[in-house]
Amino acid sequence: MKPPPFRYAAPTSVEEVLDLLAANADAEPRVLAGGQSLVPLMNFRLAQPGFLVDLRLVEALTTLRTERDVLVIGAMVRQSAVERSPEVALAAPLLVEALGYVAHPPIRNSGTVGGSLAHADPSAELPAVALALDAELLTAGPSGTRTIPAAEFFRGPFTTALEPGEILTEVRIPRREGVGGYAFVEFARTHGNFALVGVAAVIEMEKDIVTGASITLSGVASTPVRAAAAERALAGTSADAATIEVAVDAAADELSPAGDLHGSTATRTDIARSCLRGGIQLALSRAQDRR
Numbered sequence: 001m002k003p004p005p006f007r008y009a010a011p012t013s014v015e016e017v018l019d020l021l022a023a024n025a026d027a028e029p030r031v032l033a034g035g036q037s038l039v040p041l042m043n044f045r046l047a048q049p050g051f052l053v054d055l056r057l058v059e060a061l062t063t064l065r066t067e068r069d070v071l072v073i074g075a076m077v078r079q080s081a082v083e084r085s086p087e088v089a090l091a092a093p094l095l096v097e098a099l100g101y102v103a104h105p106p107i108r109n110s111g112t113v114g115g116s117l118a119h120a121d122p123s124a125e126l127p128a129v130a131l132a133l134d135a136e137l138l139t140a141g142p143s144g145t146r147t148i149p150a151a152e153f154f155r156g157p158f159t160t161a162l163e164p165g166e167i168l169t170e171v172r173i174p175r176r177e178g179v180g181g182y183a184f185v186e187f188a189r190t191h192g193n194f195a196l197v198g199v200a201a202v203i204e205m206e207k208d209i210v211t212g213a214s215i216t217l218s219g220v221a222s223t224p225v226r227a228a229a230a231e232r233a234l235a236g237t238s239a240d241a242a243t244i245e246v247a248v249d250a251a252a253d254e255l256s257p258a259g260d261l262h263g264s265t266a267t268r269t270d271i272a273r274s275c276l277r278g279g280i281q282l283a284l285s286r287a288q289d290r291r
């Protein structure tokens with residue numbers, strides 16, 4: 001199928017984007033980033049915007065830089081550019097690892113970081129990573145700019161804190177203190193397909209003791225979720241095998257993923273346990289290697 005007719009503009013500044021969204025509010029406008037999710041939705045007529053505002057020419061959204069202890073990624077930075085960036089590899093290796101699981105290289109060449117976050121697919125990798133890394137999402141809209149913590153940005157399946165007429169402009173990821181290890185692990189039926197479950201884990205250690213853990217899951221709820229019980233179970237311990245099992249049990253007890261044709265509630269919970277165990281073990285071993 002092809003989309004119904006729509007009008008189109010390709011402005012060059014954020015101000016023009018906001019003006020166009022406001023002026024065409026009646027046409028249920030949408031911004032177009034990499035088009036990897038929006039265009040298929042339009043072709044299937046699951047999304048029918050009457051006006052498309054293309055962000056491709058807005059240079060202000062393509063920044064990728066480190067500002068003191070914060071990695072700043074513009075909303076329109078392509079996923080493949082992030083994957084190849086030495087700056088990101090240094091400041092947020094978890095993000096690079098997770099991107100390796102997002103679709104396939106040609107899709108990552110077009111798909112953007114902002115598009116993935118704004119699309120807010122509950123199974124997507126980047127929202128879980130943004131949550132694990134305590135990222136802040138910067139927006140611009142009719143009432144000015146806002147800074148929204150990732151923990152408050154994802155509101156439901158394909159639903160975010162973005163208001164009508166507001167766009168995501170930038171992602172800010174704080175560099176972490178201390179010696180840490182990270183891991184992104186997931187289970188997908190075939191590589192490059194959306195995963196049934198994903199786990200992002202960051203573990204910080206001092207000597208042999210876990211001083212901080214940040215663990216999130218995708219695919220088990222309507223938004224990415226934090227495995228707070230697992231984080232608590234690991235903190236202050238040496239994270240031996242028995243403690244890891246306690247952490248996995250604690251996290252799994254808090255999950256109740258909806259079953260669907262890809263997997264029942266029990267199957268998804270079992271997969272989540274396995275991903276949690278694998279993610280914690282890998283992050284821990286990397287933290288231990290770096291001491």
Ligand SMILES: Cc1cc2nc3c(=O)[nH]c(=O)nc-3n(C[C@H](O)[C@H](O)[C@H](O)COP(=O)(O)OP(=O)(O)OC[C@H]3O[C@@H](n4cnc5c(N)ncnc54)[C@H](O)[C@@H]3O)c2cc1C
Pocket residue numbers: 030031032033034035036037038039055075076101102103104107110111112113114115116118119121123124125126162166167168169192193194195
């Ligand atoms: C075959 C296939 C497999 C895929 N597999 C995966 C996968 O395994 N994991 C995964 O995470 N993704 C996967 N994707 C999706 C891919 O990562 C998309 O690139 C991503 O979801 C959307 O990014 P985009 O830049 O293409 O956004 P678009 O498709 O252009 O936009 C998506 C939505 O976000 C909105 N939007 C975009 N940018 C902004 C902004 N700056 N401010 C406000 N709203 C904005 C748009 O209006 C639209 O509603 C897959 C896609 C395909 C086609």
